[in-house]
Amino acid sequence: MSIYARLRRKIEKKLGDWIINNEEKLLNISFNLMLENEEKQSFSQKVKYYLGKIASKILGGRFWGGVVVPLNYTIEASTNFLPTEEVLEIAKHSKIRAIGDCYCRKKYGDPLGLPLKTCMWFSESTYLLDLIEQKKIPDIDLRIVSLKDIEETLKKCDELGCVHQAIFFPSRRNIYVICNCHPSSCLVLKAYLKHGVKAVVKSNFTISYDREKCVGCHACIERCYFNALKPSSDGKVEVVEENCVGCGLCVSKCPVGALKLVKKRIKS
Numbered sequence: 063m064s065i066y067a068r069l070r071r072k073i074e075k076k077l078g079d080w081i082i083n084n085e086e087k088l089l090n091i092s093f094n095l096m097l098e099n100e101e102k103q104s105f106s107q108k109v110k111y112y113l114g115k116i117a118s119k120i121l122g123g124r125f126w127g128g129v130v131v132p133l134n135y136t137i138e139a140s141t142n143f144l145p146t147e148e149v150l151e152i153a154k155h156s157k158i159r160a161i162g163d164c165y166c167r168k169k170y171g172d173p174l175g176l177p178l179k180t181c182m183w184f185s186e187s188t189y190l191l192d193l194i195e196q197k198k199i200p201d202i203d204l205r206i207v208s209l210k211d212i213e214e215t216l217k218k219c220d221e222l223g224c225v226h227q228a229i230f231f232p233s234r235r236n237i238y239v240i241c242n243c244h245p246s247s248c249l250v251l252k253a254y255l256k257h258g259v260k261a262v263v264k265s266n267f268t269i270s271y272d273r274e275k276c277v278g279c280h281a282c283i284e285r286c287y288f289n290a291l292k293p294s295s296d297g298k299v300e301v302v303e304e305n306c307v308g309c310g311l312c313v314s315k316c317p318v319g320a321l322k323l324v325k326k327r328i329k330s
Contacts, residue, residue: 065092092153095213098099100272103313143225143226143227143228143263143264143265143307143308143309144226144227144240144309145226145265145267145308145309145310145313145323146184146216146217146220146226146230146310146314147310148226149182149212149216149226149228149240150212150213152184152214152228152238152240153182153184153209153212153213154209155186156185156186156238157183157185157186157187157188158183158184158185158186158187158190158206159182159183159184159187159206159207159208159209159211159212160182160183160184160190160194160204160205160206160207161179161180161181161182161183161204161205161207161211161215162179162199162202162203162204162205163178163179163181163182163201163202163203164176164177164179164180164181164202164241164242164247164265165181165201165241166241166243166247166248166249167180167247167302168201168202169201170247170249171247172244172246172247172248173247174244174246174247176222176224176244176246176247177216177218177222179215180219180224180241180242181202181239181241181242182212182215182238182239182240182241182242183204183237183238183239183240184238184239184240185236185237185238186236186239187236189237190237191206193322199265215242216242219242220236220311220314223244223285223309223311224242224244225242225244225248225251225309226240226241226242226243226309227240227241227242227243227248227250227251228240228241229241233255245287247297251287255287255288264306264307264309265307265308265309266308266325267310267323267324267325267326268288268306268308268322268323268324268325268328269290269291269301269302269303269306269308269312269313269321269322269323269324270322270323270324271299271301271320271321272319272320272321273299273320275318275319275320276298276299276318276320277317277318277320278297278298278299279317280293280299280317281316282299282312282315282321283299285311285312285315285320286311286312287311288303288305288306288307288309289302289305290302290303290305290306290307291312299320308323310323
C-alpha cells in the first residue's frame, strides 16, 4: 500500500470517528443551513452546495436528505418519507425507542400550533440510551417510550396531516430519527415544496385508485401536499403518479377506501 493510500485511510478513519461522535451536531448544522437561506433566491443552489458538495466530501457521498421508502426496503443515508405502517415496523424491531421535541417547531415556532413531542428516535444499540442518559442532545428533551406511545403518537400525527420523514445515520450505531413533518414548519419539506430542492426522494410505494369506489369528496386532494391528486373532468380524482411520494396521507383520509398504497413495479 502506498504512502498516499495509508494516509487517506487514516484520514477517513479520523473523519468517520468524528462523524459518529458528532451526529447530532451534523443534523443541527444541516437544519440551520436550510433555515438561513430559506427566503433567499439562491436558497436552492446554496443548500445543494452545502449539503451536496461539502457533506458528500465528508461522508463519501452518504448524507441525509429526504426520501420516501418502505420499512422493509434498504434505507441508505438519507431522510425518507415513510408510510405509518413502515414506521411501526422500524419501531417494533428497535431495541431503544424515544420521543423528543420537533427540532423545527421548537426552534422556529409553528403557525398552526402543532404539538412538539413528535420526533421519534430508534436504535438497535444502546448508544441512543447513552445519549439520552448523558443528556448529549438537550435541545429536544428525548425520553424513552413504549411501542404503544409510538403508535398513539403516529395516529395523532396522521390525523394532523403530518408526513413521516426518516433520517438515517449510517454508522456503527445505526440511528433512525422519524420526524413527523408539516409544511407549516418543516425545513426539509419547505425546501422540497417551495424551492424544488431535491432533499426528498420518493418511496417505492405509489397510489392505487379505485374510481368505482370514489365518491368525489376530494378530501384526498386537500390532504396531499405534493400535487399528486387533482379533480377529474367527471368530478372524481385524477392521479398524477409522477408527483406521488408514497407517504400515505391521502389513503388514511379517504372515507370509502378508494385509495391504497401499493409497491411500485420494478422496471426491467
